[in-house]
Amino acid sequence: MRLACAEINLSALNQNLARVRQLAPKSRVMAVLKANAYGHGLVTIAQSLVDADAFAVARIDEALALRAGGVVKPIVLLEGVFRSEDLAIAATSNFHIVVHDEAQLYMLEHAELVSPISVWLKLDTGMHRLGIEPSLCDDFYRRLESCKNVAANIKLMTHFACADDTQNSKTTEQMAHFFQNIKTVHNELCLANSAGIVGWPKSHCHWVRPGLMLYGVSPMLAATGKDHALNAVMRLTSSIIAIRNVKAGETVGYGSAWRASNNTRIGVVAMGYGDGYPRHAPNGTPVIINGKRFSIVGRVSMDMITVELGDDHSVMLGDEVELWGPNLPVEEIAQFATTIPYELLCNITPRVEYKYIQE
Template identity: 85%
Template sequence: MRLACAEINLTALNHNLARVKELAPGSRIMAVLKANAYGHGLVTIAQNLVDADAFAVARIDEALALRAGGVIKPIVLLEGVFRAEDLAIAATSNFNVVVHDEAQLVMLENAQLASPITAWLKLDTGMHRLGIEPNQCHDMYTRLERCVSVAENIKLMTHFACADDLDDGKTTEQMALFFDSIKGRNNELCLANSAGIVGWPNSHCDWVRPGLMLYGVSPMIDSTGQDHQLTAVMRLTSSIIAIRDVKAGETVGYGSAWRAASDTRIGVVAMGYGDGYPRHAPNGTPVMIQGKRFTIVGRVSMDMITVELGYDDSVALGDEVELWGPNLPVEQIAQFATTIPYELLCNITPRVEYKYIQE
């Protein structure tokens, strides 16, 4: 009997990378591995994405873990660096650094580095999170060009706010603002995240940076990865550790949040919010057992969930339960739990066993 396990299908991972190449054949691929590769295992995922051209992470500790794991391809720090000592580490480790505000530029101007750093200048075209104002582009770019700590091949990027919605015109507005702001320049460009890759071909440019779609999950609203010829990489499973008879009118779990309408059976599954399963998943959230859908009843607890089995005699103690995966898209579980797939994948906790497979 195997308890909480995240089975990571590396064949599916590379299928999804190939799908990115199909959708953006003229672009190089910057595979996004932040947040432990969206919960899939940072170093192992990087080691198996052999056809990616570069990797992107949020923070320098993630980049250092990749280097320690033997990854030699370019690594981009999407948030840049915030301390002079980290800038020196980035130069020594050959990390690319995103510059998204003047303080980071000043740090570069004041630095004495072992070697120049490849810089990405990020423009804020409407996300209003990180990035310089478009009207700062000429001045900031000129200063980067003059900076002895910056390599010659400065690159330009932005980030979309609403690319997951094809009916929202903001992505078109962001692209127009970006191209207008960099008019006359012949730099390498990166605009498209996963949603841009799938839904906005005009955004592909020199580089694309797939994140969620690499893991087989749809970056678009109201769809699953299967709708875009993607294959789920993570299959989260556990086992039934007890089966109980419950009589009509009896309740199950904390707060007596579910009451049996008739005599039934309950399967107790070794999976809870201590493993990363969402505590707020409501009654009716599906699981898969032996190819059939059953539903959660009662509150998710730290170590267990309870599933109504009825009197399906085919379900037995020790049976495997799929919480999400190829047979039960994580996008659907996210809808039940009123969250997004990103959160579910990233919240897998260290006590879950990881098993990497090739098909």
């Protein structure tokens, strides 16, 4: 009997990378591995993605873990660096850094480094999170070009706010704002995240940076990975550890939040919010057992969930339960739990066993 397990299909991962290249055949691919590769295992995922052109992470500790794991490809720090000592580490470790504000540029201009650093200049075209005002692009670019600590071939990037919705004009506006303010710059560009790759072909440019879609999950609203010919990489499973008879009128779980309307059977699954399953998943959230759908009843607890089996006596002690995966899209579970797939994938906790497979 295997308890909480995240089965990671590396073949599906690389099929998704191939799908990215189909959608953006003229672009190089920067695979986004932040947040432990969206919960899939940072170093193992990087080692498997041998056909990626570069990797991107949020913070320098993630980049250092990749180098320690033997990854030699370019690694981009999407948030840049914020301390002079980290700037020195980036130079010695051959990390690329994103520059998105005056303080970072000033630090670069006044540092003493062993070698120049590759820089991506980020413009804020409407996300209003990180990035310089586009009107400052020429000034920042000239200062970077003249800085002894900056390597040649400065690249430019931005980030979309609403690319998951093809009916929203925000992405078109952001692209127009971006291109309008880089007319004098002819270096490599990177605009498209996963949603840009799928929904906005004009954003592909020299580089694309897929994140969520690499893991087989749709980056678009009201869609699943299968809608874009993507394959689920994570299959989250556990087992039935007890089966109980519950009489009509009896309640199940904390707060007596669910009451049986008829005599029924309950399967107890070794999976809870201590494993990363969403505590707020409501009654009716589906699971798969032996190829059939069953529904969660009662509150999710730290270590267990309860599933109504009804009069189906085919389910036995020890049977495997799929919480999400190829047969049950994580997008569907996210909808039940009123959250997004990103959160579910990233919230898997260390006590869950990881099993990497190739098909």
